[in-house]
Amino acid sequence: MKQDQWTSLLSVDEARSEILKSFMPVDTTTVQLHQALHRVLAEEIVAPFDLPRFTNSSVDGFAFRLDKKPHAGNQKMRLPVIGDIPAGSTDRIRILPGQAARILTGAALPAGADRVVPVEDTDFPYRDPSTQAPDYVTLIRIPEKGANIRPRGQDVAKGTRIFLPKRQLNPGDIGLLAMIGKLHVLVHRQPRIAIFSSGDELTALGRRLPKGKIYDANSHMLQALVDESTCQPFNLGIARDQPENIRAFFERAVKKKADLILTTAGVSVGVFDYVRKFLEEEGQLKIWRVNMRPGKPLTFGYYRSTPVISLPGNPVSAFVGFQVFVRPVLRKLMGMESDHRPTLRARLDAPIQSDGRETYLRGVVRKQADGYSASLCGHQGSGNLFSLVQANALLILPSGVQSLPAGAEVDAWILTDLIE
Amino acid sequence: MKQDQWTSLLSVDEARSEILKSFMPVDTTTVQLHQALHRVLAEEIVAPFDLPRFTNSSVDGFAFRLDKKPHAGNQKMRLPVIGDIPAGSTDRIRILPGQAARILTGAALPAGADRVVPVEDTDFPYRDPSTQAPDYVTLIRIPEKGANIRPRGQDVAKGTRIFLPKRQLNPGDIGLLAMIGKLHVLVHRQPRIAIFSSGDELTALGRRLPKGKIYDANSHMLQALVDESTCQPFNLGIARDQPENIRAFFERAVKKKADLILTTAGVSVGVFDYVRKFLEEEGQLKIWRVNMRPGKPLTFGYYRSTPVISLPGNPVSAFVGFQVFVRPVLRKLMGMESDHRPTLRARLDAPIQSDGRETYLRGVVRKQADGYSASLCGHQGSGNLFSLVQANALLILPSGVQSLPAGAEVDAWILTDLIE
Numbered sequence: 003m004k005q006d007q008w009t010s011l012l013s014v015d016e017a018r019s020e021i022l023k024s025f026m027p028v029d030t031t032t033v034q035l036h037q038a039l040h041r042v043l044a045e046e047i048v049a050p051f052d053l054p055r056f057t058n059s060s061v062d063g064f065a066f067r068l069d070k071k072p073h074a075g076n077q078k079m080r081l082p083v084i085g086d087i088p089a090g091s092t093d094r095i096r097i098l099p100g101q102a103a104r105i106l107t108g109a110a111l112p113a114g115a116d117r118v119v120p121v122e123d124t125d126f127p128y129r130d131p132s133t134q135a136p137d138y139v140t141l142i143r144i145p146e147k148g149a150n151i152r153p154r155g156q157d158v159a160k161g162t163r164i165f166l167p168k169r170q171l172n173p174g175d176i177g178l179l180a181m182i183g184k185l186h187v188l189v190h191r192q193p194r195i196a197i198f199s200s201g202d203e204l205t206a207l208g209r210r211l212p213k214g215k216i217y218d219a220n221s222h223m224l225q226a227l228v229d230e231s232t233c234q235p236f237n238l239g240i241a242r243d244q245p246e247n248i249r250a251f252f253e254r255a256v257k258k259k260a261d262l263i264l265t266t267a268g269v270s271v272g273v274f275d276y277v278r279k280f281l282e283e284e285g286q287l288k289i290w291r292v293n294m295r296p297g298k299p300l301t302f303g304y305y306r307s308t309p310v311i312s313l314p315g316n317p318v319s320a321f322v323g324f325q326v327f328v329r330p331v332l333r334k335l336m337g338m339e340s341d342h343r344p345t346l347r348a349r350l351d352a353p354i355q356s357d358g359r360e361t362y363l364r365g366v367v368r369k370q371a372d373g374y375s376a377s378l379c380g381h382q383g384s385g386n387l388f389s390l391v392q393a394n395a396l397l398i399l400p401s402g403v404q405s406l407p408a409g410a411e412v413d414a415w416i417l418t419d420l421i422e
Numbered sequence: 423m424k425q426d427q428w429t430s431l432l433s434v435d436e437a438r439s440e441i442l443k444s445f446m447p448v449d450t451t452t453v454q455l456h457q458a459l460h461r462v463l464a465e466e467i468v469a470p471f472d473l474p475r476f477t478n479s480s481v482d483g484f485a486f487r488l489d490k491k492p493h494a495g496n497q498k499m500r501l502p503v504i505g506d507i508p509a510g511s512t513d514r515i516r517i518l519p520g521q522a523a524r525i526l527t528g529a530a531l532p533a534g535a536d537r538v539v540p541v542e543d544t545d546f547p548y549r550d551p552s553t554q555a556p557d558y559v560t561l562i563r564i565p566e567k568g569a570n571i572r573p574r575g576q577d578v579a580k581g582t583r584i585f586l587p588k589r590q591l592n593p594g595d596i597g598l599l600a601m602i603g604k605l606h607v608l609v610h611r612q613p614r615i616a617i618f619s620s621g622d623e624l625t626a627l628g629r630r631l632p633k634g635k636i637y638d639a640n641s642h643m644l645q646a647l648v649d650e651s652t653c654q655p656f657n658l659g660i661a662r663d664q665p666e667n668i669r670a671f672f673e674r675a676v677k678k679k680a681d682l683i684l685t686t687a688g689v690s691v692g693v694f695d696y697v698r699k700f701l702e703e704e705g706q707l708k709i710w711r712v713n714m715r716p717g718k719p720l721t722f723g724y725y726r727s728t729p730v731i732s733l734p735g736n737p738v739s740a741f742v743g744f745q746v747f748v749r750p751v752l753r754k755l756m757g758m759e760s761d762h763r764p765t766l767r768a769r770l771d772a773p774i775q776s777d778g779r780e781t782y783l784r785g786v787v788r789k790q791a792d793g794y795s796a797s798l799c800g801h802q803g804s805g806n807l808f809s810l811v812q813a814n815a816l817l818i819l820p821s822g823v824q825s826l827p828a829g830a831e832v833d834a835w836i837l838t839d840l841i842e
Contacts, residue, residue: 024737035627036657039646054805055636088663090623092634108623108735108805110634157806163809172838173650177643177737178807181636185627203510203528204586206456207605212531214512216601223597226459230593237456315528317597375795385474385528386577387598389585418592 011035011293014360015344020289021302021327024309028261031191033177038171040232041189042337046056046069047165050182052155053303059105061150064124065115066102068147079141086135087112105134118150119143154176166341182221190337193385196255196263196389197230198238200248200277201315206240219387220313220320227324227333229263231332236260248280252305260333264328266320267301277312281305293401294360296384316324316384322362324395325415345415348397349375360401364393376414394418425691425786431713434780438707438747441722442454445731447757448681451611455599458591459607460652462757467585470602472575479525481570484544484559485535486522488567493533499561507532524555531571536589539563610757612654616683617644618674620668620697622663639807640686640740647744648684651752656680668700669811672725681755683730685747686740687721697732701725713821714780716804717743736804742782745816745835764836768796768817773827782823784813787834796834814838 012020030044059065066081072402085095085103087110095103097114105111105118105125123143126136140361158164159188164178172177173185179187204218205211219365221237228235236258241251255263267277278301281287285304292300302311311331313323330341376397380389395414399406406412432440450464479485485502505515505523507530515523517534524546525531525538541547545565546556550610578584584598591599591607599607624638625631642656648655658676661671675683698721701707705724712720716739721732731751733743750761768787785796796817800809810841815834826832 035642039649053808055631056634060803060805088623089621092632108621108636152805154800154804156476157803160810161837164811172811173643173646174741174807174810174837176646177639177741178811179640180627181639181737181807182639183627183631201509201528203508207600207603208834211475211603212512215510216528217603219597219601222455222600223593225456226593226596229459289819317601321594321597381576381791383480383572383577385480385572387594387601388473390577390594391592391598417594 007086011291011298012289014292014294017289017292017302018327018330021311022334022341023332024302025262025331025334028193028335030188030280030337032188035176035185036188037188038179039173039176041171041187041192043165043167043169043171043187044190044337045188046163046167047179047182047184047232048249049158049160049162049164052160053158053181054152054154054156056253057111057154058106058108058152059111059118059150060152061120062106063104063117063118063120063150064102064126064141065105065112066141067097067099067114068144079144081140081141083135083137083139085112102139102198104139105341115147116147116151117145119145120150124271139419149365170336170338174297177253190335192232193261193335194233194234194259195332196236196238196258196260197224197228197265197352198241198251198255198263199315200241200243201267202243204240219317220315221318223387224264224266224313224324226305227321228330228332231329233332233336234340241265243276245280248277249284251273252284252308252310255309260308262328262331263305264324265306265310265312266315267312277301278303281310281312285310286344288380294322294362295357296362297326298359299328304328312366313383317387318364318384318390321387321390322396326362330379346414346416347411348374348393348395348409349412350397350406350412351375351377353397353405354378354397354412355405356399356403358402358404359404361399362415363397363399364389365395365397366393367395367416374414376412394400428550429724431718431740432709434712434714434746437709437720437722438750441731441747442750442754444708444722444753445682445754446693448610448613449554450608452606452608453606455607455829456712457594458607458609459593459596459608461591461612463585463587463589463591463607464610464757465600465608466583466587467587467602468584468820469578469584472580473578473601474572474574474576477531477574478528478572479531479538479570480527480542480572481541482525482540483538483570484522484561485517485525485532485538486538486561486688487517487519487534488564488607489519491637496817499564500583501561503555505532519612522559523619524559536567536571537565537780539565540570548832584616588757590756591728594711597836604638612652613681613752613755614654614656614679616656616658616678617641617647617648617685618658618661618671618675619686619735620663620671621687624660626660626708639737640735643737643741643807644684644686644733644744647741647748648752653752653756661694665700669704672704672728672730673726676726676728679726681752682748683725683728685730685732686735687732697721698723701730701732705730714742714782715777716782717746717813718779719731720747720749734804737807738804738810741807741810742816746782766794766815766834766836767831768794768815768834770817770826770828770830770832771795771797773825774798774817774819774832775825776819776823778822778824781819781823783817783819783834784809784819785815785834786813787815787817794834811831 095112653761
């Protein structure tokens with residue numbers, strides 16, 4: 003087909019913005035910290051106290067105070083040890099000039115102390131907290147004022163905004179939230195995504211496969227994609243191509259309080275149009291053709307008041323449609339601000355032809371000494387999931403491009419770890 | 423301290439290989455496909471039939487047979503339509519030369535047909551499968567022999583090894599497994615990881631924080647890290663620094679059938695040595711000092727017959743220790759072959775000093791026109807989780823390096839999406 007045939011269709015960017023406009027972040031809920039991994043913050047987190055909360059020792063050693071410099075040549079110094087401060091000690095100890103207290107890493111610096119000498123710079127060899135502190139300690143080296151002390155508030159001052167809303171929490175974040183005693187966190191709830199396939203050619207897993215039929219791959223793949231996004235999938239299975247059956251599946255999705263219904267509507271454009279017509283009658287139809295390949299027959303609309311995205315039935319088209327349109331929607335529903343995704347620039351190993359539509363090709367991106375190379379993998383038929391599982395990236399040819407020579411750079415969406 | 427002080431310690435690579443040698447993949451279990459995401463295959467997957475399983479149409483149109491080329495100038499052709507083949511049809515239809523059958527995308531090609539003409543190249547405008555097939559169809563364009571046909575086995579021939587064991591399954595893989603009707607998958611079970619913190623300075627989340635104490639951050643952070651690895655964490659909480667208490671926690675881990683016990687043992691070297699001594703008496707101690715920073719006091723050993731990795735108590739040291747030593751162990755336990763992790767080369771924005779140990783610094787890596795730049799973020803104190811949550815990478819200075827100038831390249835371990 004010629005390029006100008008596609009120009010009356012919506013561009014990918016137009017379709018995506020149009021779809022995204024229709025979604026808002028889902029409501030919020032309070033979870034315990036151990037459930038908060040990968041959830042999206044819905045509150046601002048402010049440090050409730052200084053971190054460290056109290057001035058403490060950064061070594062195992064002896065805290066002491068020195069008001070004047072020791073005489074030159076008199077570098078060894080013997081001090082009485084008036085206390086023993088293990089980590090977590092709540093005793094209040096006060097040090098006078100010429101006195102020392104044994105202290106463990108992390109323990110609160112006693113009042114009066116202005117430095118800590120590490121145990122290895124003394125004549126006391128023991129670190130084990132069950133060893134009794136000595137009566138006297140001899141310092142072999144005298145530390146500077148302030149040495150081996152972590153001042154209160156050094157890392158974070160009380161009142162500092164640690165996290166803003168819309169942040170997806172990672173394990174380090176969980177650690178920091180624990181550190182400030184945050185047991186309950188306000189996050190967006192997990193968006194609920196109902197999924198079904200439709201098509202009379204489909205057979206459910208676990209059943210015998212009759213002649214002329216194929217197993218339903220899409221609902222399982224989409225369920226895994228939704229799962230991986232940390233949304234909550236409901237796989238409703240396979241709807242037959244009859245209006246009553248399709249209606250029943252939409253109704254089940256509504257009963258599940260789905261924030262989004264995700265369907266794939268047969269590999270046939272005819273069947274696809276059929277679902278489209280159904281939506282038009284029972285809800286609202288917004289978009290139905292996008293200038294891309296694979297995945298042209300995208301549908302966005304509503305069944306009653308629940309948004310519906312219907313992806314093409316060919317598994318690779320459904321996968322690409324998910325990446326291009328559904329992933330940004332899920333991120334927005336989850337409460338994230340940006341539609342960020344890992345993208346590299348990679349140089350083509352060989353020329354690529356296209357038809358002028360924005361094209362997503364399965365490729366293998368490899369790290370090279372001077373950047374990244376990209377090659378196509380397998381034949382690019384949109385039913386061919388085998389070439390997708392061999393790929394580690396989707397290579398993107400922009401709209402309007404009919405061919406690219408070897409050596410040309412393309413955007414590559416990273417699907418799996420490839421940086422070696 | 424001087425560099426040669428560290429040379430008697432184990433190198434990071436030595437310690438990691440030594441630790442990895444002690445682990446084997448955990449045993450296997452059968453899960454349903456919808457539970458198989460991110461699990462590691464323990465069986466070889468062979469295609470049980472061809473994909474596509476039967477020769478089918480790649481378009482909505484009309485299948486027909488043409489034994490001789492039509493005369494020039496006679497490009498329009500009118501054929502009787504003797505059948506209607508929707509997707510999933512199980513009817514057996516045979517086409518004779520000069521006959522056509524209406525066919526939808528994905529439907530089995532009728533016997534006798536040797537090509538398919540797309541609906542847009544005919545005088546029949548309807549795709550909707552509920553529309554009745556016409557009695558006759560006129561072809562506006564005549565396709566080549568084999569056109570718009572997906573031959574049986576084009577994607578995958580029966581008997582092809584689709585996946586080898588040790589593969590971690592992604593959503594595309596799940597789709598392909600569904601496509602071949604694989605309802606049950608043999609995978610490694612999830613490794614069971616018991617976690618506890620020890621240290622008298624620690625207070626559990628949800629409790630009032632007494633003077634001189636801090637909240638336990640490590641067990642929560644490690645739980646999230648284990649969770650993210652798709653292993654199964656058991657967070658046992660905080661053990662006091664008494665032998666009976668530490669023993670009780672180890673016993674609880676053994677009762678949980680932990681494949682690995684992960685502890686952090688106080689910020690004090692003294693307390694750390696204390697746990698080490700305990701392990702020496704109650705199990706076996708293998709490694710206890712590694713030439714790295716942060717995270718030098720690493721312990722690997724056994725409590726009775728359960729392996730134990732004890733990480734330093736400073737949260738950043740615990741995080742780095744997890745990345746360097748625990749992550750590879752989890753991957754091996756899970757059944758994965760390689761200890762792969764996403765790494766970039768990035769150019770330093772400013773000079774960096776080190777002390778000759780292999781050093782892991784929190785940094786921000788940014789994509790630039792000609793590669794990646796790296797800068798340190800926040801002060802690098804090992805208690806400072808705030809600088810970790812601001813980082814998107816760990817920058818690695820190899821052992822033996824005391825300083826690197828601006829512009830020097832370092833390895834960067836990617837912690838969060840940074841490729842923009």
